[in-house]
Amino acid sequence: MALKGLDIFKLTPKTNCKECGNPTCMAFAMKVAQGAIPVEKCPHMSAEAIAQLSEATAPPMKSLKVGAGEAEHTLGGETVLFRHEKTFVSENLFAVCVCKGCVDAKLPEIEKIDYERIGERMHVEALNLEYSDKDSYVELVKKVSGKGRLLILEVQDAEAAEAALEVCAAEKPILNGATPENYAQFVEIAKKYGVVLGVGAPDLDQLYDTAAAIEGLGYKDLVLDVTGASMKDAFAGAVQVRRAALKNTDRTFGYPSIVNVKKLAKGDANMQTALATLFVVKYGSIIVMEDMSYAQALPLYGLRQNIYTDPQKPMKVAPGIYPLNGADENSVCATTVDFALTYFVVSGELERSGVPVNFLISDAGGYSVLTAWAAGKFSAGSISKFIKEYDIENKIKSRTLIIPGKAAVLKGELEERLPGWTIVVAPNEATNLVKFMKDFK
Amino acid sequence: MAFKRTPQVFSASINEVTLGTGEKAVTIGGGNTMPLYSFDAPPKHKVAIGVEITDTGVDKTLPGMAAYYEGAETLTDIAKRAAEMPGADFVVLALDGADPNGDNRPVDECIAIAKEVADAIDVPLAITGSKNVEKDTELFSKLAEALQGRNVLFVSAREENYKTIAASAVMAYGNKISAESAVDINLAKQLNVLLTQMGIQPTSFVMNVGSAAAGYGYDYVASTLDRVRDAALTQNDAMLQMPIITPVASEAWNVKESIVSEEDFPEWGSRESRGVSMEICTAASVIAGGSDAVILRHPESVKTISGMIAGLM
Numbered sequence: 035m036a037l038k039g040l041d042i043f044k045l046t047p048k049t050n051c052k053e054c055g056n057p058t059c060m061a062f063a064m065k066v067a068q069g070a071i072p073v074e075k076c077p078h079m080s081a082e083a084i085a086q087l088s089e090a091t092a093p094p095m096k097s098l099k100v101g102a103g104e105a106e107h108t109l110g111g112e113t114v115l116f117r118h119e120k121t122f123v124s125e126n127l128f129a130v131c132v133c134k135g136c137v138d139a140k141l142p143e144i145e146k147i148d149y150e151r152i153g154e155r156m157h158v159e160a161l162n163l164e165y166s167d168k169d170s171y172v173e174l175v176k177k178v179s180g181k182g183r184l185l186i187l188e189v190q191d192a193e194a195a196e197a198a199l200e201v202c203a204a205e206k207p208i209l210n211g212a213t214p215e216n217y218a219q220f221v222e223i224a225k226k227y228g229v230v231l232g233v234g235a236p237d238l239d240q241l242y243d244t245a246a247a248i249e250g251l252g253y254k255d256l257v258l259d260v261t262g263a264s265m266k267d268a269f270a271g272a273v274q275v276r277r278a279a280l281k282n283t284d285r286t287f288g289y290p291s292i293v294n295v296k297k298l299a300k301g302d303a304n305m306q307t308a309l310a311t312l313f314v315v316k317y318g319s320i321i322v323m324e325d326m327s328y329a330q331a332l333p334l335y336g337l338r339q340n341i342y343t344d345p346q347k348p349m350k351v352a353p354g355i356y357p358l359n360g361a362d363e364n365s366v367c368a369t370t371v372d373f374a375l376t377y378f379v380v381s382g383e384l385e386r387s388g389v390p391v392n393f394l395i396s397d398a399g400g401y402s403v404l405t406a407w408a409a410g411k412f413s414a415g416s417i418s419k420f421i422k423e424y425d426i427e428n429k430i431k432s433r434t435l436i437i438p439g440k441a442a443v444l445k446g447e448l449e450e451r452l453p454g455w456t457i458v459v460a461p462n463e464a465t466n467l468v469k470f471m472k473d474f475k
Numbered sequence: 476m477a478f479k480r481t482p483q484v485f486s487a488s489i490n491e492v493t494l495g496t497g498e499k500a501v502t503i504g505g506g507n508t509m510p511l512y513s514f515d516a517p518p519k520h521k522v523a524i525g526v527e528i529t530d531t532g533v534d535k536t537l538p539g540m541a542a543y544y545e546g547a548e549t550l551t552d553i554a555k556r557a558a559e560m561p562g563a564d565f566v567v568l569a570l571d572g573a574d575p576n577g578d579n580r581p582v583d584e585c586i587a588i589a590k591e592v593a594d595a596i597d598v599p600l601a602i603t604g605s606k607n608v609e610k611d612t613e614l615f616s617k618l619a620e621a622l623q624g625r626n627v628l629f630v631s632a633r634e635e636n637y638k639t640i641a642a643s644a645v646m647a648y649g650n651k652i653s654a655e656s657a658v659d660i661n662l663a664k665q666l667n668v669l670l671t672q673m674g675i676q677p678t679s680f681v682m683n684v685g686s687a688a689a690g691y692g693y694d695y696v697a698s699t700l701d702r703v704r705d706a707a708l709t710q711n712d713a714m715l716q717m718p719i720i721t722p723v724a725s726e727a728w729n730v731k732e733s734i735v736s737e738e739d740f741p742e743w744g745s746r747e748s749r750g751v752s753m754e755i756c757t758a759a760s761v762i763a764g765g766s767d768a769v770i771l772r773h774p775e776s777v778k779t780i781s782g783m784i785a786g787l788m
Contacts, residue, residue, distance in 0.1 A: 116705070118698040146742060151690075242478035265786040270514035274480065282481055304779040307752050311689070311759035312511075312783070315697065329748040332732045333756035336690015343694050375692035382691070382730055465606065469576045 039067040045083040046076060053077055069093075069113075095279045095288045097124070098255055100230050101184035102206045107159060109257065109319045110290035115280050121344040124290075126314055128334065129160035129186055129322045131296050134170040137177050140325070147331045152349055152374050156335040160184040162210075162294070162322045168194040175201045186210050186232070186292070186320070192219050196227075203227040208320075210234070210259060210292060214244045221253045232292055234259035238271055246286045257319065258287065261294045265309060268293050269316070276317040290319030303330065314338050348400035349374035355424065356381065361390035363429065366474075368436035368460070369417060371398035371406045380438075383464045387471035392430055396420035403440045414447035421452065436460050436474075482515035484508055487711035489767065490677050491520070492718050494565060494651060495599025496626050501564045503681070503767040504718030510704060510765040511787050522784045523564040523768040524777055525601050526557040527724045530572045530580065530588050537747045543774045550588060554595040560774055562781025565599040567630075567770045568592045569725070573605035573614055582614050586621045593625055601628035601653075601770070603722060612636040615652075619644035630722065630770075631655030631683045634666055641670055645679050653720050658685035658695045660702045660715070667714045681768070682717045688726045689756045700764030721761040724772035727754040751775045759783060 043063035054075045056062040065071045066087070073079065073087040097111030107127055114120045130144050148157045161183050165171050171189060175198045178185060185207035189195045195211055210232025212220040217233065224231040233248060233256055235241035241258060248256060260271030272291050279288040293313050299305035307330050310321050314337050323330070343349050350372045357365070358381060368391050370380050377395060384391050396416055398406040406412035417437075421427065433455045437444055439462035448457045461470050488507035493500050505519030533553060535541040543560070547553045557566045568589060572580040593600050602618060604611035615629045616639055631653040632640040644650045654670055656662035663684045670680060684703055687693045703719070706712040727733060733750035735743070743749060754776040758769045762784070771777050 116698070116701045117694070118702055239477045265783070266513065266788070269511065269787055273509075273512060274478075274514065277483075278478070278481070282479075284479070287478075302779075304751065304755055304775055305782060307755050308759040308779050308783045311756045312763050315760055315763040327748070327752075328743040329745075329752040332743070332749060333689040333753045336688075337693060337756055337760060340690060340692070340694040341697060345694070345698060349694075375695070378691045378730075385731055386729070386734065466576060 039064040042066050042073070042087060045079065045087060047078040049078070051078065092285075093288075094283050094285070095276075096254065096256075096290070098230055098257070098290060100206055100208055101160075102204065104182045105159070105184045105205065107184060112276070112280065115277065117341060118345055121346070122342045124319070125338055125342045126318050127159040127184065127320045128310070128326060128331075128338075129162045129184075129320055130158050130326050131162045131164055131294075131322060131324055132174065132178060133164040134166055134174050137174055141178070141181070144326065147326050147328065151335060151339060152351055154339060156331065158183065158326050160186055160320060160322075162186045162188055163198075165189040165191065165194060168197060172197045172201060179205060184208070186322070188232075188294075190216060192216065192223060195220070195223055199223065199227040199229065203229060206230075208232055208257060208292075210257070212244065212248065214240050217244050217248055218251065221248055221251045224253060224255070230255045230257060232257045232259050234261065237262070237267075238274060241271070241275075242286055245289070249286065256289045257292050258289050259292045259294070261292075261297055265298045268295075268298055268309075269312060272313060272317040291317060292320040292322065293318045294322040296322060296324035300324065303327065306330070307334065310334055311337060314341055350400040351377045351395055353395050353397045353420065353424075355426070355429065356393040356395060357390070358384050358393050359388055359390045361392045363431045365390040365392050365430075366432045366434040366436060367392045367394050367426070367430060369394040369396065369420075370438050371401060371403050371412050372396065373398070373400050373402050373406070376402055379464045380467065383467035384471065387468045389471040389475045391436075391471070392432070394420065394424075394426065394435075403438045407441050407444075412441060414444045414451050417444070417448060418451040434458060439463070482508075483512065484516045485708040485711075487708050487716065488519075489707060489718055490716050492651065492678055492681050494523075494601065494626060494628050496624070497597065499598045500626070501599050503720075506767070507708065509708070510763060513788055518788060520767075521788060522762050522766065524562055524781055524784075525565045525567040525720075525768060525770045526560050526563040526777055527567040527569050527603075527722075527770050527772045528553050528557045528592070529569040530585070531578070537750070537773070539747055539751070539775060540773060550591050551595040554592040558596040558598045560777050562777040563598065564768075565601060565628075566592065566596050567601045567603060567722075569603045570605060570614065573607075573610055575605065575607050575610055577605075582617050585614055586617060589618050590621060593622055593627070599628070600625065601630055601720075603630045603725070603770070608633065608635045612639045615640045616643035619648040619650050622650065623648040626650060628653060628681070628720070630720065632666075632670075634662070634669075637666060637670060638673065641673055641675050641680075645675050646673075651679055651681065653681045653683045654717070655683040656685060658687070658692075658699050660684075660699055660706065663699070663703060664706075664712070664714050667717060671714065677713070677717060680717060681720050683720055683722065686721045686723065686726050686757075686761065688730045688732075688753055689760055690732075691726070691730055693757070693760060697760065697764055700761065700766070704765040718767035719765055720768040720770070721758075721766040722770040723754060723758045723761060724770055724776075727757045728772060747773075755779050 046059040278284040399411040572578040
């Protein structure tokens with residue numbers, strides 16, 4: 035259980051030496067209790083006190099680094115069950131299955147999914163390597179190694195696992211193969227190659243016992259495979275593992291999860307999309323799919339970005355000129371704030387209108403129109419400054435600028451600051467934009 | 476030492492609301508666990524799926540839609556086909572043509588259309604309006620009279636027009652309404668309080684707490700759903716215990732991913748597969764968040780989502 039500030043204070047030297055950067059030992063203890071600073075910041079604590087405290091103040095869910103180089107990702111480290119309570123910290127990863135017979139065809143398809151959305155690269159972060167026999171497994175590993183993706187070795191054959199790790203251990207793959215039967219041997223392999231070990235079992239009780247036994251062997255770099263026999267089992271597993279860790283502080287389940295939706299709905303891409311969605315929302319750390327098409331990626335990656343965004347920090351789009359519907363230098367300009375939600379709603383309606391528009395987005399602090407206007411971040415000054423800084427007058431010939439209806443008050447001052455421009459006020463609501471743009475055209 | 480299970484079963488529960496009449500009537504709500512946590516306690520009712528048809532006809536540009544509704548020429552045929560769709564629990568008539576900024580179909584015509592659909596089906600009917608406050612006020616009030624005794628659900632009454640709609644649809648003619656608020660738990664609660672103060676029974680209305688397609692500000696929807704369900708169950712807040720209905724189709728089929736053509740974005744693949752995927756992803760998200768009913772359009776989405784719901788029961 036989390037310790038209170040006073041419990042921690044009792045273990046400090048109580049000298050108020052300030053060496054930790056805090057004015058008093060009490061202040062230090064309170065911050066440690068909140069998880070704001072690690073207990074090691076105090077140079078005078080005894081080793082036993084530190085050990086006692088780090089155990090007690092350790093996060094309820096382990097945070098693990100997997101993969102290497104550009105394929106390095108952090109899993110876990112979550113502290114809340116609902117994003118509004120604080121924030122989710124480690125985005126789930128999407129993995130696609132490859133096997134000896136399909137890898138050559140699949141790799142180019144996987145590589146096609148690679149695009150940017152609100153400043154984030156969207157791609158298949160991981161490959162799940164399916165096992166058929168030892169020799170071909172090593173060949174499979176060789177084929178996919180060095181492709182900048184996290185490798186997940188789904189193999190329960192110890193010899194094959196070792197042979198595969200001889201090839202790719204440096205890439206820090208996940209060895210997903212420990213079971214209630216073989217775990218002792220697999221812990222040795224994971225230790226030898228320094229990789230994260232995936233643990234699976236036929237049901238949650240056996241998973242719990244196996245994880246506890248592995249911890250008993252001194253290995254704690256684990257991910258828990260919650261896939262189970264049915265979608266009901268998988269969902270029950272993902273939820274109960276996370277809930278046990280965060281709500282009931284049961285450390286044995288305090289690890290990231292992996293769930294294979296291909297096994298739950300083989301050959302049914304739509305059902306895999308539905309299940310992947312379920313596990314993005316509820317507690318999947320790695321979601322393994324049979325394939326990833328653009329049709330699947332577009333909503334799933336968008337959803338993931340939404341779920342994992344920090345509720346306290348609005349999502350922002352980068353300032354710039356966004357030509358819509360094939361706009362060119364003669365197309366009219368429209369502007370709004372950089373708040374991602376506003377941008378998507380407005381750009382969506384503008385696209386539906388089919389009218390070519392140069393959509394100008396300036397830095398408005400990531401607020402909605404009225405909030406940004408009230409905060410002085412979306413003003414005649416900020417818009418005209420953007421038009422000068424981005425050299426709009428040389429890039430675009432049109433001198434018509436459409437502004438949001440809610441910022442109609444800016445019209446007069448904008449006309450003063452932007453001589454030669456016609457300022458047009460759009461409707462208050464984005465839903466009326468399609469008709470407005472068609473009439474306007 | 477085996478895993479110690481600690482089910483979260485609440486003494487509070489979501490209200491039960493029944494739509495439609497007779498054998499095919501559908502009851503939603505009743506849950507006393509977090510959404511879909513059937514491992515904590517067996518669910519009382521399954522999440523219901525409404526199949527959306529519109530007064531503007533079937534979107535024949537989508538091959539899968541065209542194939543499913545092939546040969547259904549009249550609205551009666553289309554409504555029957557929608558009601559028979561595997562996985563469908565009720566039919567939703569979207570009166571898109573009523574929009575004053577669009578076709579501006581007169582209220583009388585809308586009534587004739589709604590009656591035709593209601594007569595064609597034996598499953599419950601829900602009706603979504605023009606989304607224009609003034610038009611919907613008149614539309615829903617008159618439709619409620621015309622459809623008296625059918626226990627129709629009108630989606631939705633908002634802060635601006637709830638009084639008139641609730642008075643006519645629920646109090647005068649015994650239908651149901653959905654109270655719509657814009658992705659904010661406080662606004663949702665406020666509208667529920669106002670409706671209750673009018674004398675509307677909690678079992679006579681559901682909530683639409685707002686929706687967005689996956690990736691389009693869905694973070695707000697996710698947290699609103701989480702917080703509403705949390706308040707309803709852990710705090711036993713009676714003013715947030717109404718079942719939730721979420722219109723998914725109208726959001727999912729209106730974002731860029733579901734609109735742009737394959738010619739313009741060849742690497743994205745067929746428009747239909749993108750729209751279906753967006754509809755499935757958005758529906759699965761809101762169901763995971765606590766929606767007790769969703770409105771979908773495409774037969775593939777209905778098949779998949781009903782399969783998922785059944786698989787999680």
